[in-house]
Amino acid sequence: MLNGKRILLIVAGGIAAFKSLELIRRLRERGASVRCVLTEAGAKFVTPLSLQALSEDRVYSDMFSLTDESEMGHIQLSRDADLLVVAPATANVLARMAAGLADDLAATVLLATDKPVLVAPAMNVRMWTHAATVANVETLKKRGINFVGPNDGAMACNEFGPGRMSEPEEIVAATAALLAPQEKPLAGKRAVVTSGPTREAIDPVRYISNHSSGKQGHAIASALASLGADVTLVSGPVTLADPPGLRTVHVDSAEQMLAACLSAGRIDVAVCAAAVADWKAARPATAKIKKKADAAPPALELVPNPDILATLSRPGPQRPALVVGFAAETENLVANAIEKRQRKGCDWIVANDVSPAAGTFGGESNTVHLISAAGVEDWPTLAKGDVALRLAGRIARHFGRPAKAEAAE
Ligand code: CTP
Numbered sequence: 001m002l003n004g005k006r007i008l009l010i011v012a013g014g015i016a017a018f019k020s021l022e023l024i025r026r027l028r029e030r031g032a033s034v035r036c037v038l039t040e041a042g043a044k045f046v047t048p049l050s051l052q053a054l055s056e057d058r059v060y061s062d063m064f065s066l067t068d069e070s071e072m073g074h075i076q077l078s079r080d081a082d083l084l085v086v087a088p089a090t091a092n093v094l095a096r097m098a099a100g101l102a103d104d105l106a107a108t109v110l111l112a113t114d115k116p117v118l119v120a121p122a123m124n125v126r127m128w129t130h131a132a133t134v135a136n137v138e139t140l141k142k143r144g145i146n147f148v149g150p151n152d153g154a155m156a157c158n159e160f161g162p163g164r165m166s167e168p169e170e171i172v173a174a175t176a177a178l179l180a181p182q183e184k185p186l187a188g189k190r191a192v193v194t195s196g197p198t199r200e201a202i203d204p205v206r207y208i209s210n211h212s213s214g215k216q217g218h219a220i221a222s223a224l225a226s227l228g229a230d231v232t233l234v235s236g237p238v239t240l241a242d243p244p245g246l247r248t249v250h251v252d253s254a255e256q257m258l259a260a261c262l263s264a265g266r267i268d269v270a271v272c273a274a275a276v277a278d279w280k281a282a283r284p285a286t287a288k289i290k291k292k293a294d295a296a297p298p299a300l301e302l303v304p305n306p307d308i309l310a311t312l313s314r315p316g317p318q319r320p321a322l323v324v325g326f327a328a329e330t331e332n333l334v335a336n337a338i339e340k341r342q343r344k345g346c347d348w349i350v351a352n353d354v355s356p357a358a359g360t361f362g363g364e365s366n367t368v369h370l371i372s373a374a375g376v377e378d379w380p381t382l383a384k385g386d387v388a389l390r391l392a393g394r395i396a397r398h399f400g401r402p403a404k405a406e407a408a409e
Contacts, residue, residue, distance in 0.1 A: 013041020184228025217273030
């Protein structure tokens with residue numbers, strides 16, 4: 001199942017390094033070729049000779065070795081593989097990856113690669129749960145690094161908990177899943193997704209905005225991209241990282257968001273998940289508005305913002321084949337959303353409850369209803385990522401090319 005696949009295995013310094021020998025054997029049994037990079041600390045646990053014997057290839061360890069560089073430069077080493085696997089990935093390796101260091105061959109290869117990376121962490125339970133490691137793992141996941149494990153269990157240091165490296169067979173399974181041909185039912189389709197809040201200036205230091213985190217919109221953009229769509233994410237100010245594998249355009253105001261959507265050119269699907277401010281200041285002040293002891297507080301005159309969803313839904317040759325809006329409601333959710341779909345002229349509405357008790361704004365999960373001309377579908381409470389995948393699957397089905405997961409529902 002891994003026939004002809006080339007794995008670059010990076011072995012770092014941990015007691016679990018002995019399992020990497022078994023990992024090489026099992027990867028090769030499945031038809032993959034394995035080439036190893038051994039860190040200095042890794043060499044304290046396994047010898048280059050054992051890695052070389054099992055991989056039947058030379059082992060690379062020295063960044064500045066003339067022989068290594070003449071045979072295979074470190075850039076080529078990082079590119080000449082289908083997948084990089086770091087096993088064991090110690091706390092130190094994860095920290096160096098997160099910081100973007102290039103202080104040895106392993107770190108340099110990881111920084112220079114344009115290939116997917118799978119890491120199998122292995123460390124003491126306290127190191128794994130330390131805030132520094134937790135933050136590093138989060139950073140790496142956001143950048144698209146794939147993780148397998150760690151597992152719970154007794155460790156060499158006599159402690160118990162998460163930190164044991166996954167078993168070789170689990171790492172092989174994760175490798176196979178990453179290298180399996182991906183279904184791309186939205187290949188060739190162009191999508192625009194709006195996400196996050198907008199900010200409407202009152203003066204150079206003050207603005208009107210809302211609590212949208214952008215999590216749902218960003219997840220939808222990623223899900224569409226994972227199904228092969230060419231995605232432009234138009235994001236208001238959020239603290240999320242730009243998702244990998246798509247184009248992100250950063251905007252502040254509703255006007256800018258609309259302009260960015262319109263300049264994306266011909267698109268097949270638009271998903272408006274942004275919480276666009278409905279109003280903006282009629283005349284934003286060009287200088288900071290000062291308090292005056294004897295004057296009343298300033299009155300803020302508001303004017304409506306353009307409605308991006310309604311604009312994109314307008315009939316005409318430019319209209320995307322599918323326009324999806326969201327309805328953020330605090331009461332009469334479904335009835336308001338049905339009315340909103342008609343008023344805005346979009347095809348589907350994803351209705352979600354944004355009352356504080358529902359915890360949707362900034363939260364990790366969402367309970368939504370999908371409203372279309374065909375009726376109302378109630379979806380179970382799902383993580384925002386799963387809502388996104390399900391919606392992307394629905395979109396693929398709309399274009400006549402079901403994604404496997406969606407078809408299996
Ligand atoms: N929307 C938009 N541009 C606006 C306002 C809203 O594109 N100026 C989009 C949102 O991205 C969402 C949908 O319209 O997809 C509905 O947003 P919502 O805030 O629920 O509705 P409103 O238009 O604000 O209507 P109401 O105030 O009646 O709830």
